[in-house]
Amino acid sequence: MTHLDLRTSLHQTHLDLGARMVPFGGWDMPVQYSSILAEVKAVRSATGIFDVSHMGRLFIRGPQAAEFLDWVLTGSASTLGVGRARYCMICNDSGGVIDDTIFYRLSDERFLVIPNAGNRNEVVRWFQGWIDQRFSVGCTMHDQTMTSGLIAVQGPGAARLLDRVCTDNDDKPVSNQRMFTWIGGKFQERDVFVARTGYTGEDGFELVVNSEDASFIWNELQEQGALPCGLGARDVLRLEAALPLHGHEIDASTTPIEAGLGRFVRSEGEYVGAQVLQRQREQGVERKLVGLKLPGRSAPRAEYPILYEGQQVGNITSGSYSPTLDTSIAMGYVLVRYASLGQLLKVDIRGRITEAEVVKLPFYTRSRKSSS
Amino acid sequence: MSPDDRKYTKEHEWLRVEDASSGLAQMGITAYAQDQLGDVVYFDLPKVGDAVTALEKMGEVESVKAVSDLFSPITGEVIQINDELIDTPELVNEDPFERGWLIRVTMDDPSQLDSLMSAADYDAYVGEL
Numbered sequence: 019m020t021h022l023d024l025r026t027s028l029h030q031t032h033l034d035l036g037a038r039m040v041p042f043g044g045w046d047m048p049v050q051y052s053s054i055l056a057e058v059k060a061v062r063s064a065t066g067i068f069d070v071s072h073m074g075r076l077f078i079r080g081p082q083a084a085e086f087l088d089w090v091l092t093g094s095a096s097t098l099g100v101g102r103a104r105y106c107m108i109c110n111d112s113g114g115v116i117d118d119t120i121f122y123r124l125s126d127e128r129f130l131v132i133p134n135a136g137n138r139n140e141v142v143r144w145f146q147g148w149i150d151q152r153f154s155v156g157c158t159m160h161d162q163t164m165t166s167g168l169i170a171v172q173g174p175g176a177a178r179l180l181d182r183v184c185t186d187n188d189d190k191p192v193s194n195q196r197m198f199t200w201i202g203g204k205f206q207e208r209d210v211f212v213a214r215t216g217y218t219g220e221d222g223f224e225l226v227v228n229s230e231d232a233s234f235i236w237n238e239l240q241e242q243g244a245l246p247c248g249l250g251a252r253d254v255l256r257l258e259a260a261l262p263l264h265g266h267e268i269d270a271s272t273t274p275i276e277a278g279l280g281r282f283v284r285s286e287g288e289y290v291g292a293q294v295l296q297r298q299r300e301q302g303v304e305r306k307l308v309g310l311k312l313p314g315r316s317a318p319r320a321e322y323p324i325l326y327e328g329q330q331v332g333n334i335t336s337g338s339y340s341p342t343l344d345t346s347i348a349m350g351y352v353l354v355r356y357a358s359l360g361q362l363l364k365v366d367i368r369g370r371i372t373e374a375e376v377v378k379l380p381f382y383t384r385s386r387k388s389s390s
Numbered sequence: 391m392s393p394d395d396r397k398y399t400k401e402h403e404w405l406r407v408e409d410a411s412s413g414l415a416q417m418g419i420t421a422y423a424q425d426q427l428g429d430v431v432y433f434d435l436p437k438v439g440d441a442v443t444a445l446e447k448m449g450e451v452e453s454v455k456a457v458s459d460l461f462s463p464i465t466g467e468v469i470q471i472n473d474e475l476i477d478t479p480e481l482v483n484e485d486p487f488e489r490g491w492l493i494r495v496t497m498d499d500p501s502q503l504d505s506l507m508s509a510a511d512y513d514a515y516v517g518e519l
Contacts, residue, residue, distance in 0.1 A: 053483075054454045055429040250428070250455050315479070316432040316452055339431040339454055368450070368457070370434070 026071035027167045027232040035246055043135030045072040048248040055341045057251035058258075061218050062342055062384075065175040066247035067239050070217075071167040074138035075226065076131045076145070082156030083127050090148055090290055091121065092274060092283040098123045103198045103215055106282045108133075108141060109291030113273040113298065117141050118264055120215055122200050130211075130226075134264050138163065148290075167232035171239060172222030172247075172255075174384070179242050180223055184212065192223065205235050217252065219259025220384050254338050257347060260309060260380035266320055266335040267307055267349055275299055276351065277307045278379070305332065306357040309379040310365065312346040312372055315339045318365045324350050325364040325371070331356050334365065340381060347381050348374070391513060392420060393487055397503055398512035401461045402426075404487065405506060413497040417463065419451065422516050424486045427453040430479045435460075435493060440468045442495060444502055451482070460492070464502045470494040 023046040032039065037048035048069065050057060060066045078087060087095035093106025100123050108116045117137040122130040133141040142161055149157050171180055177193035184192050186201045192212050195201055200213040208231040216222035227235050240246065253263070262268045267277050273291075274283050275298040283295055312318070317337040324332035337348030348365070356363060361376040392398065396406035402423035408414045424430065434450040442448045442462035449460040471493045474481055482490035497503075507515065 049455070050428060053429050055480075254454065314432065316434070319457075 024072070026069055027229040028069045028071065028169075028236055031233050031236055032069065032246075037246070037248060040249070042249060043072055043138075045135055047072055048246075049250045050248040051246045054248075054250040054254060057245060057247035058254050058341050060245040061173045061220055061247060061251065061255055063174065065171060065173040065179050065244040066218075066251065067236065067244040068170040068172065068247050068252055069167070069232075069236070070170050070224070070252075071163075071232065072135035073163075073168055074131075074133040074135065074141065075162045075166055075168065076133065076138075076142065077124075077160045077162055078129045078131060078145075078157065079127055079160070080153075080157040081127055082153045083129055086145075086149060086153040086157045087121065087129060087131070088287065088289060089152070090145060091119075092289060092291070092295070093121070094284055094287065095121065095123070095129060100125055101199050101201070103200055103213055105198075107268070107274050107279065108144065109274070109289075109295070110270060111290060111294075113275070113291040113294035114270040115264065115268040115272060115274060115277075116144055116270060118262060118268060118279075120213075122213060124200075132168075137264060165229055167227045167229055167235075169225045169227060169232065169236060169239070170216055170218075170222060171225065171244060172216050172218040172220050173244075174221060175243070176220070176222045179239070179244060180212075182242055183238055184210065186212070195223075197221075205231070206238065208235065210235070217259075217261055218255040219261070219380065219382055220255075253336075254340065257336050257338050257349070258340050258342050258380070258382040260349065262307075262349075263336060272351075273298060273303070276303045276305055302354070304354060305351045306354050307335070307349055308332075308352055308357050308376045309381060310334075310337075310348045310350060310363070310374040311343075311377045311381070312348065312365065312374045314372075315346055316367055316370070316372070317346040318348050318350075318367050318372070318374075322368075323366045324352055324356075324374070325366060326356055331363070342382050349379075352376075392509040394509035396487075396509070397463070397506035398509065399461065399463045399506060400515065401459075402516075403461065403463055405463045405503070407497075407500075407503070408494075410500070413466070413500060414469075414494065415464070415466075415497055416491050416494050418491045419460070419482060419486055420512070421486050423458070424483045424490070427451060427456055427458060427483075429454050430482045433475050433479055433482075433492070435471050435475075436468045438468055438471060442466055442468060462495075463506055464495070464497050465499060466495040466497040468493050468495055
């Protein structure tokens with residue numbers, strides 16, 4: 019790491035656990051503790067914990083907070099109920115994606131927006147620019163990333179595990195919480211904000227904690243049986259669930275419509291990028307994001323060419339061996355006429371031309387058993 | 391401590407002579423290499439009958455997160471590859487010096503062994519990384 023990389027409040031914990039650390043989005047983060055495959059398996063079958071404190075925590079407040087967010091987000095803030103969360107995008111004038119985000123309504127006039135670590139500075143600049151220009155009377159933004167931590171608890175065992183150490187402020191179990199809602203709670207006397215959200219395709223929670231409580235809470239979760247998991251496992255899990263990663267499936271030059279994320283984009287209302295996105299919805303796009311399944315375990319990586327009869331028709335955005343499916347999977351953009359389910363294509367994996375089939379996304383869906 | 395019944399390269403491969411008279415040798419990657427790679431999922435190895443050349447790329451090893459080139463320590467001909475690695479590439483993570491061997495070759499020029507590192511030299515080299 020360089021002396022410029024930031025450290026989360028769990029940095030020493032990761033070192034003590036023997037994690038392999040890598041620079042990511044300006045932070046020194048754990049990529050794995052044991053083995054990526056073992057960590058993926060733990061999240062799919064039991065419970066894994068992730069330090070995601072590098073992601074931003076921006077608090078937006080004021081009588082114009084909802085109006086401001088309605089302007090900069092593709093999702094609606096004013097129609098979001100208190101206690102709920104919503105996934106959407108922050109787009110530029112051309113409909114390109116500055117960042118994707120989950121935001122939470124804390125009260126009528128208070129919201130929490132969570133940008134990706136690598137985009138936090140850009141999002142802060144973008145937001146502040148619009149606040150200054152149009153919403154300065156009734157809206158302020160506070161970046162609390164450095165004074166808080168964010169721990170993800172993910173897997174079919176997450177709810178049961180968390181119930182042993184955490185309750186909401188009325189002493190009710192957190193497992194009662196519905197998906198995409200948040201509550202204020204207590205983790206053994208310490209205040210926590212508990213959201214039932216995640217980036218793995220499993221049931222799970224994300225806890226916003228005070229920086230000084232982060233290592234206590236992490237250690238307690240580990241005591242309860244959760245396996246520490248790093249960014250390597252996180253990337254495999256989100257790919258299996260076909261969740262986009264900014265910088266790969268979405269970026270400033272791709273639109274949510276091309277990425278198949280139109281359901282997170284309002285069809286009405288005025289917001290940055292609305293005109294371009296509406297036009298794309300009506301007239302169609304030239305390229306589409308598709309899911310590909312490849313035989314074997316060698317996976318294509320970002321930017322590898324996708325071919326049809328020897329001609330390049332697209333590019334891979336992400337790829338990996340999927341231990342859950344025991345095959346290789348990838349996402350990529352192709353010209354729309356090659357985007358149909360079942361379409362057979364080829365991918366150039368470092369000179370090895372490999373068969374690929376367009377398949378339905380997501381690659382993996384968790385079974386929703388009624389036990390909880 | 392790396393096993394001292396074999397020689398090593400800076401690219402973290404090992405070579406063990408099995409029969410000096412016929413030039414038969416076995417090759418693999420070291421414990422350090424598999425640890426750096428993480429979970430290995432795939433090997434792109436030369437085929438039986440292929441020639442390999444000292445210091446030149448002979449294949450690739452792919453893990454979940456990374457791809458690394460494999461370099462041949464010596465010049466020779468491939469006479470066997472470890473078929474077990476097709477279905478269980480993770481053998482290389484579990485046992486890089488024995489069950490995780492990669493290929494067997496016949497060496498053209500055994501004097502090339504002199505340019506390879508001893509176990510002690512290799513361990514010292516890794517210690518500096």
